[in-house]
Amino acid sequence: MTEKEFNDCVNLYADNVYRFILKNLRHEDDAKDVVQAAFEKMWINRDKVETERSKSYLFTVAYHQMIDLIRKNKRVTLEEDFSSSTKTTREPQHQLKKILNEALYRLSETQRSLVLLKDYEGYSYEEIAVITSLSVSQVKVYLHRARIQLKTYLVKPENVL
């Protein structure tokens, strides 16, 4: 991977990785640190990383960096970050989206990551399995459970649209 290809990857995928990490961490600075660390690692290994697989490589590195950060700090609490996240990243939106976001943050980190990778980036089960180092069946089961949880949250009487 040349310098130009690397910088192209920055322009193409930095927002996607940042969005994915910020939706999980709900902390902008931490999200930026994770994204920067992911791109730094790809720069170090640019001779080994193929350009076609650079996006997947970035998501993989960023996901594991994020998991490490979550386990280390344990500072992400649903109530705090949910409020801050909504304040900093969202404008007034549709009620459904608000409720869905609430439901999303009630999922575990893994489930949330799976849902985001599927919904935001459109990765297949196999690709998600590679990024998250899970098996395809695990991805499928975790993702379906997450969907059921989200649906259950949506159909709650207080959340009924």
Place this chain on the structure above:
Amino acid sequence: MNINRNNYEEYFLLYADNELTPTEKKVVEIFLQENVDLKEEFLMIQMTVNSPEKEMKLSDKSFLLKKEPAFISENNYEEIFVLYYDNELSEEQKKQTEKFVTETPKFESEFELIGKAKLESDNSVVYPNKKELYRKEKSGKVIPLVLWRSLAAAVFVGFGLWITVFYFNKNDVHQLATSLNQPAKPVTKEAIKGNKITAENPENTDASIIASTEHKEQENIKEDKPEIKTPVLPEETIKKESIAKTEEKIKDEPAVEKIKTVNPQIELAMNEPVKELPEPIERTGNSLQNNAAVNDNQIDPDISKANYAHTASYISDADQNNDNYVFYDVSTEEFRKSKVGGFLKKVKRIVERTNPIARLLGDEEQIAAK
């Protein structure tokens, strides 16, 4: 794909995850049309699908952008110049270096200065005496040594074979000569002193030993050759001889005196029956011929007839009817062939005789005698 009211949820989820093919999606849609009551649940699952928030993005990505460091710059030009003159750069790197020097004239003098700092070897300095450094591998000499050793071994073995063949050929010649009635030479004093076997000297040590060893074979010999019989001696001579022999044996007198005391009549009596037999005579003569050195100067005419005598032995425990002496029709050569020790002694003697120098000297003496 078999969707029904029991498994529809899985297909609804797969539909939401976009994991179904277009055909499968159509099947799900048909199922929904047939089961309208499940449409609401299908929509709820579809509502769980998140859409990316486009507004959520990095405002400034410059901190992520990277720039390859230049191969040569004002920070590392000195090192590159040294590598250039050490010929450690690729062609492309050399071109970049030269381009850098051309574009930045202030480094040109330093580039040339580093180039001048390179030393050239002075070929005029040579080692004064290379010959003292020359060495030869020792392995070159090992091969001839092995060759010479093998050659020496081959010569030694060949010499041994020649000696053996010569010995047997000589034996045959002797036997032939003896068979042609070459009379055996009588026993002399020297021969007796040298413990040689004679027919008239039964007390001789070698003769006694040989006779004792052959005593066991006596019966077989007699059976094999019934013609050969122990000669019967007259009573008077037997008595005289037996008395004389026993006295000599007790006194242990020298062998020369024993010979002198031997009665010629006894010897004749002993030899007479043997003369009648041609074959034993030949063998006896042969054995005598092979026995010992013969001295012609001290030949006793009576004793010279003993070349037809058989090998004799003295038996101390026999009776007085002259049975103390047992005569064998076995040649000395046969004795020696049967004994390894005797054979070795004979080989030793043959080697001594066939000594080239001694043989040459002997031939000269024979020629001179002729």
